Amino acid sequence: MAATTNPPDRPPVLSVRALNRATLERQLLLRRAALSAGDAVAHLVGLQAQNTRPPYFQLFARLEGFDPAELSALMESREVVRIVTLRSTIHTHTADDALTLRPLVQAARDRELKTFRRGLVGVDIGRLAAISRTLVEERPRTNKELRAALLTEWPDADPQALSVAARCTLPLVQVTPRGLWDRSGQVELTTVEHWLGRPASPVPAPDATVLRYLGAFGPASVKDMQTWAGLTRLREVFERLRPVLRTFRDENGVELFDLPDAPRPDPGTPAPPRFLPEFDNVLLGHADRARVIPPAYKGRNGVGNQSYGTVLVDGFLAAVWRVERSGDTATLTVQPLGRLVSAERDAVTEEAVRMLSVMTEATVYDVRFAAFLDFGD
Template identity: 70%
Template structure:
């Protein structure tokens, strides 16, 4: 007998993903537990992780995340997709070696500027430099150029970043107290040796727990890793499968939540580069086709607004207001809910500031 694979429509995928992402209802989790569950937070800039948790956690205060960084229970480092993420200390030590292939690919881009450079020797010298004293990228670049004056200085600094597990030390990343980026190794900052890489199997299971149901290409988009099909095939007996409306096979954890597609999804203000919008090859589960690309302009990624679980506008703090620009006409109820959620964000992250919530123009 042929078994028919169930099809998950766009709304079903949307609600399942929002539930895993703690966006259907705010979760009573600690900041550390949430960062661990989400397998890190995108953190190119200082504020986005704070906005990400404010949207997801009940009772969150920015001081909670700052304390994790100050206590070295969490770090900012380059991992998934070769971008800066905020991870728990434990995850930073195991995920960084797992995604080393992505750093190796990045390094190949700069190979012409590294002619004649012994990368193993470079890694050793760079380690000595940043462990003796945390360095900015400029300081690291200048110091390495003394050893290899004929090499491209930028390529030398990139090589150090790709071959070593560098972390940004505090006060960088602290709410209201940030500073320029200074780097040292994860081992030196955390006071413990490196650990074996997380297994690809465990990474897939954690990804599905936070972003599923998902395809092989989705997981590769999230991680930056390639050739993950054999891992999914090895895990197939432990997983269940679906199809999306285009026929793509989706994998999931058997006991993971998959809410009714009509479950209410309250408005949420997300930060730029939130992983919700960057962790699937097919973003239709969150981004309606009509709005594809509307959060990007040149090299700027605007803060997304979710209404009914889907991208419905952008927002920005401008002067004395949190300005919301919807992509479609909102109902009166939706506008009221967006205004209420915006006011909540301001209370949580900007207590005492005199911001209003207004509807207007954000995109130039």
């Protein structure tokens, strides 16, 4: 059973393992899915793409027979794009989502811009947006080029604040070859409307996005979704949707919402090892991350703003990893955060070799287990 039995007037309680298995199933991590790369990007409501390679590794962990060239081709054909959306970070989104999600999170970009107001004294933000749009739609511009042009208009402004203002006021995409598999270039920007040849949507009601979030990350609380999206004041949206949703409680008594017919597998369902890149959304998509990150390992998948590749074992964060290439050999080092038994190490090794065989051009694979990770080293 995925939930404990409760009196009829009280929502069922979902254990941490029940939440873990439900989340893994929605995230296509309990078993690889027979989906196209484009359909997976849409289902997951985007892939965290702060760096260029992680989206490819995210899809490898989730899809049967994934070939990095498939996602790269979608980027070249402009069916997916790299754009700042959720949590003010770059995500890989389908073209349709880029045109709808970016307007949805504009209020968060407006709040972000206010934090830079001291560097923008005397700057007409509307004029800055118009100048920036003209520049980047004339031809894609680097941040350095855009900043230099804006400084000629406002020489006393803070250069970083001018760049942030352009990013916050305009839906800027990173044009290819940036983000292509093994062909990535420097960051050059234009507007999403110009790149896709069609206008952005008006600011949509968040209801549909709430339902999609639950489909990919549920069961989840209001705070969970607000953390994922970087938005506030979503309680009223969940209340509006309450009649069509099912409710649960976690072990701390927090109310969780879910789609009525969404899968909630048995907590005992086996979860194979998965190698995830840095900043995978399954690790970032909830305010309470205990469903994937054991409390003892909280904060141990990175230092400061630096995040490591992570390994899920039995569905939970258990190790970090890195890969290095020398000639024809790819060496993948796994650093456990705790003790892995022999069977777990064997399963992790098998998954590591599978990943290296697809995600590198190496012909020799060396999988090593280092000592328990000590961030004091």
